[in-house]
Amino acid sequence: MSYIIDIPNTIRDHLKEHIENIAKSEGFLKYKCDVQKKYKNGTNFLGEITEVEIIGETIIGAKEIHIFVKTKPSVGSNIKLLSINDVYSRELYAYKELSETYKQLQEEANVPYEERYTFIKCYEESNIDTIILEDIAKLGYENWNRLEIISIDFAHKCIKQLAKFHALSFVLEKEKLDYFNCNIKLLKYPFIFNDEYVAFLKNMYETCINHLEGEYRAKLESVRDICEKYYQFVNNSSVIRCLCHGDYRAMNIMMKYNNGEPSDVIPLDYQFIFYGSPVIDILYFIFGSTDSNFRREHLENLKKLYHETMEEFLDYFKMDINLYFPRKEFDKSYEESLEFGLMVAVWYLPVNLADSDEVLDLNKTSLAEASFSANERVKARLEDIIDDFTVWGVFKTDTTTDALPDTKCM
Structure with missing residues (x-):
């Protein structure tokens, strides 16, 4: 031929x-x-x-x-805070092996197709240097605008998918324990807490501080030394853990519309998957994509939706959620990890909400040397989050500087 x-x-x-x-x-x-x-x-x-x-x-x-x-970048990379080979290996594993494992588990449990967690098609030609996927944008899927607050309909779809993704980790651990221990439990948080990463955290913190005024500035200054606590959150072995997405942002989830409403969502970008607290994914999604009005109206319902979706999904596998992630433990883990939402805001909103001409290109600029001018979008989101954390009791209502315990890592 x-x-x-x-x-x-x-x-x-x-x-x-x-x-x-x-x-x-x-x-x-x-x-x-x-x-x-x-x-x-x-x-x-x-x-x-x-x-x-x-x-x-x-x-x-x-x-x-x-x-x-x-x-992979064709020239030498400036990225020192993670291994490019490692993150490509993680994503390759997710698309080529984990996706098939999860597909098999769901088929064996007779999960209705419309209720399954799905991955986009990955071509066999993919390898550690090149990930080749079906371009679902041509099927009508699109990314959420990273600068916009998400809609509640979109949030519902995303939270339900996240609950299923986490639930499948519990299923995998139950059904294939040896495989789970060798492939999932060994996935540590991919970012390396080296000098470059600490410099980046300092840089983002100062960027945010310098853009705030009055009580907002004073409250953020009261939590200056939180780098070590961040490390503790993503490496906490004392809580219930599962396979986490690690980068569950609205812009990493593609959606398809039907009659003007989101009808389906598919998460992407599994390069940061790690074994940790499922609450980390939830906090990253919520505090990276919403404002105070959204959280006030919808946060508690979304938490409820997450847990109920996981419970219903685990039922297909004859698994009682109370043996794996009871609501009491979920709430406890959420409350104890809440400060992680503040860290997401301080360290990643300046990157995620950057103006087009300031978008970070780590193939050209070292993370430690990257500079951002926190724009009005960042300022508004930060003030919203500080207001919420004051209501929730993380910050005191005055401007004293002992709102959170000190940790020393910088």
Whole structure:
């Protein structure tokens, strides 16, 4: 069988080989490719993003497929706070192995298809250097705008998916304990608390402090030394733990609309998966994507939805949630980890809400040297969160500087 191939010469040789293999496995007899490198502001800083459209003829007629490729940086990386090889290995494992394991567990339990946790298609050609996925944007899915507050409908879908993702970790531990111990329990938090990371935390903290005034500034100054506590939260072995997503932000979850309402969501970006407290994912999602009005109206209901969804999902596997993550333990873990939400705001909102011309590119700039000017969006979100933490009793209502216990890591 002969193939007629039209692939641009501008793409890297290894990607060209992957495209050829995918085209053959998809039954193309002749085809051409449209290849576009993407530089999406604020959406990825761990590699090069390429979108590929393959259009051609098969034995049964015309066909086209769309793939999304994430490739390791082609030049030396400035990233020192994590291992690029490690995070690509984690994502490859999630898409190629864990997805199949979770699919099998759900099939064996007869979970209705519409209730299952799903991953997007990952092509067999994916390896530790290149992750090749189906481009579901061409199927009508889209990213949430990272600068906007999420809608309650979107939040409902995302929280339910997160509950199922965490529940499947408990299922895996019960059904395949040896596998779980060898593959999941060993996944430590991927970020390395070295000098660069500490410098980044200091930098973000000072950026936020300098943009606040009056009581807001005084309250944030009262928690200056919280780096060590951050490390304790993500490495806490005294709480119930499971496989966590590690980067559960609205912009890492694609949604599909039906009649103007979100009808389906699919989480992406599993490069930071780790074994830790499931509450960390919840706090990261809530405090990275909502404001005070949203939390006041919906937070308690979302917590309830999370736990009820997990309970219902575990029922398919004949598992009693009270033996794995009872509501009392969930609430206790949430309350004890609440300060992590403040840390998310201080250290990541300046990055996530940066103006387009300030989006961080770690392939060009060291994290320790990165600079941001906290804009009005960041200021408003920070003030909202400080107000909430005052109501919740984390901050005192005055401006004294003993609101949280000291930890010394800087």
